[in-house]
Amino acid sequence: MTEPETQRWVAPGLSAAQLSPLLIGIAALMAIEFSDLMVWLLGQPTVTVLSGLAVLSGIVLLLSKGVADQADRVAELIGQPFGTLVLTAAVMTIELALVASTMLTGEANPTLARDSMFSVVMIALTGVTGLCNVISALRQRGQLASSGHLDSSQMASPNLLGALTYFDLISTMCVLALIIPNFSRSTSEANFSEPVNVVLAIVAIGVYAVFISGQVGGYRELYTEVQDLRPDLALNDQSTKDASSGDASGSPLWLASVLLVMGLLVVCLIAESMGQLIETGITDLGLPSSLAGVIVATLILAPEALNAIQAASHGEVQRSINTLYGSVVATVSLTVPAVLILGEITGTDVILGLEPLEMVLLGLTLFMLNPHVRLTGIEGMMKLVVFLFWIVLQVA
Numbered sequence: 001m002t003e004p005e006t007q008r009w010v011a012p013g014l015s016a017a018q019l020s021p022l023l024i025g026i027a028a029l030m031a032i033e034f035s036d037l038m039v040w041l042l043g044q045p046t047v048t049v050l051s052g053l054a055v056l057s058g059i060v061l062l063l064s065k066g067v068a069d070q071a072d073r074v075a076e077l078i079g080q081p082f083g084t085l086v087l088t089a090a091v092m093t094i095e096l097a098l099v100a101s102t103m104l105t106g107e108a109n110p111t112l113a114r115d116s117m118f119s120v121v122m123i124a125l126t127g128v129t130g131l132c133n134v135i136s137a138l139r140q141r142g143q144l145a146s147s148g149h150l151d152s153s154q155m156a157s158p159n160l161l162g163a164l165t166y167f168d169l170i171s172t173m174c175v176l177a178l179i180i181p182n183f184s185r186s187t188s189e190a191n192f193s194e195p196v197n198v199v200l201a202i203v204a205i206g207v208y209a210v211f212i213s214g215q216v217g218g219y220r221e222l223y224t225e226v227q228d229l230r231p232d233l234a235l236n237d238q239s240t241k242d243a244s245s246g247d248a249s250g251s252p253l254w255l256a257s258v259l260l261v262m263g264l265l266v267v268c269l270i271a272e273s274m275g276q277l278i279e280t281g282i283t284d285l286g287l288p289s290s291l292a293g294v295i296v297a298t299l300i301l302a303p304e305a306l307n308a309i310q311a312a313s314h315g316e317v318q319r320s321i322n323t324l325y326g327s328v329v330a331t332v333s334l335t336v337p338a339v340l341i342l343g344e345i346t347g348t349d350v351i352l353g354l355e356p357l358e359m360v361l362l363g364l365t366l367f368m369l370n371p372h373v374r375l376t377g378i379e380g381m382m383k384l385v386v387f388l389f390w391i392v393l394q395v396a
Contacts, residue, residue, distance in 0.1 A: 018259060021066040025266040028059050032273045041277060046284040053281050056274055057299065060267055064302035067263040071307045073256040075319065081215050081223035084307075084322040090261050091304055092330045094268040096338050098300075110189075110351040113339035114178065115290070118358060119297035120331045121174060124324045125365050126387035128305045132312035132320040133380025139315060140375075155374040159318045162222035163371035166325035169211060171366045173204060173332045178362060182353035190353025194344075201337035208333035225318045264303055271299035291394045301327070317375065361390055 031037045041052045071087040078086070099116060140156035177200065186193035192200060215223055279292045298305075304327050311319040336352070343350040354362060364386060372379055 018066065018070075021062045022259065022263055022266065025059055025063040025263070025270065028056065029266055029270050029273070032056075032270065038273070038277060042280055046281065049277065049281045049284065053274065053277055056270060056277070060270055060274075060299050061302060061306075063263050063267045063270075064306050067260055067267065067303035068306035068310055070256045070260040070263065071303070072310060074253065074260060077253045077256070081220065081322050081326075084319060084326055085212070085216070086257065087260065087264075087304060087307060087323065088326045088330050090264045091268075091300075091327065092334055094264055095300060095331070096334060098268060098272050099335065099339065100342055110349040113335055113350060114352050114354065115293050116297065117331055117335055118178065118354060118362070119294050120301065121170075121328055121362065122365065122387065122390050123294075123298055123301055124304075124328050125170070125369055126383045126390065128301070128308055129320075129324050130380040130383030130387060132308050132317075132324070133375050133383065134377045135309065135312040135380075136315070136317045136320070137375040137377035137380065139313065141377075155376070156315070156317050157226055157374050158321050158371055159222055159224060159226050160371060160373060162219075162224075162318060163321055163325075165211070165214075165219075165222060166321065166329065167369055167371055169207065169329050170325060170332070170369065173207065173329070173336075174362060174366060176200065177204070177332055177336045177352055178354050179359050180353075181351075182359070184353075189349065190351045191349070192352075197340050201340050204333045204336050208329065211329065211333075223318060223322055225316055267303060268300050271296055274299070287395055294391070294394055357393065361386065361393075 041049055044052075067087075071084075074086050075082075075084060095116075099113065136156040140154070181192055182190045184190075184192050184196070186196060191197070275292065275296055278295050279289060282289060282292050282295075304323050308320040308323040311317075311323065339350055342348070365383075368379070368383055368386065
């Protein structure tokens with residue numbers, strides 16, 4: 001290794017900007033778990049409950065920003081697509097642990113996995129993806145306009161073959177896991193018979209294993225950025241990333257990885273602990289209880305969402321896709337076999353099939369997911385419209 005390459009692995013001092021959000025999050029988590037703070041809040045008027053919820057949500061977002069910064073650093077050091085895989089793997093491990101904990105210790109909820117997966121799909125593929133599409137398109141359009149040369153071939157674009165691979169995987173697994181069970185003739189509920197569930201679990205794990213082996217192996221280039229920008233625009237991209245890297249830019253790999261995992265763990269634990277507080281606030285406001293699951297899923301997905309938005313703002317279209325689409329692929333492919341196995345262990349019925357309205361929304365989302373060669377921002381705006389409509393239906 002050359003001297004500059006060696007120096008980047010030398011651990012610098014841990015800055016206050018890196019450590020402060022994590023310490024605040026740990027302090028908040030300890031207050032929730034080891035004091036009567038949550039019990040006290042639950043007994044207060046609605047305004048106090050909502051104020052406490054706002055403060056905790058702010059702490060989660062602050063932590064998520066720190067996690068996104070560390071994920072940026074990991075991606076910078078180990079390259080793509082490995083960088084986003086680290087973030088996805090950490091998030092999925094914690095999410096699966098939370099689902100397993102709920103199934104093993106909580107009340108029987110046959111739709112827990114279905115509702116969790118659907119929330120992740122809608123938030124990631126409509127809300128956050130739509131926002132990233134708009135940001136990427138506007139950013140690139142602004143650079144092209146300022147250069148005085150508007151060329152459609154230089155508009156923001158994903159790595160099309162990689163995006164199409166995600167599209168095939170997400171569409172297939174979402175339909176098999178969340179729609180087809182409603183039409184199963186082997187059971188009276190929205191689920192398959194045990195032999196079919198075994199096949200579904202094996203297929204889900206197998207498909208994900210093949211996908212990951214290709215992503216980090218011979219097909220790695222399909223998940224890296226498209227290098228079709230003019231040299232002056234590429235230089236602007238690098239300058240923007242260098243200017244935005246901040247304190248996290250000096251972190252060695254081991255430190256960025258530790259801060260990433262610890263931050264994610266604290267985020268997910270706080271978000272899960274806030275569940276009862278969220279339900280109380282929603283009940284006091286007279287809103288549907290299903291909205292609570294949406295809010296918790298949003299908080300848990302916040303680190304990945306912020307990481308994808310940061311990538312889009314840096315002009316890294318494919319990295320934002322790797323983060324969001326990779327999260328959805330992992331969620332559907334790994335949550336389904338996990339909950340089916342836990343359902344057998346705990347004797348809990350598992351309902352996978354969505355309600356009719358949700359099936360239509362999922363179908364529309366998958367239709368709009370078909371990747372575009374160039375991003376104009378219109379496709380992102382339409383995804384945001386679907387996301388807004390889904391949220392309105394949760395409230396109505």
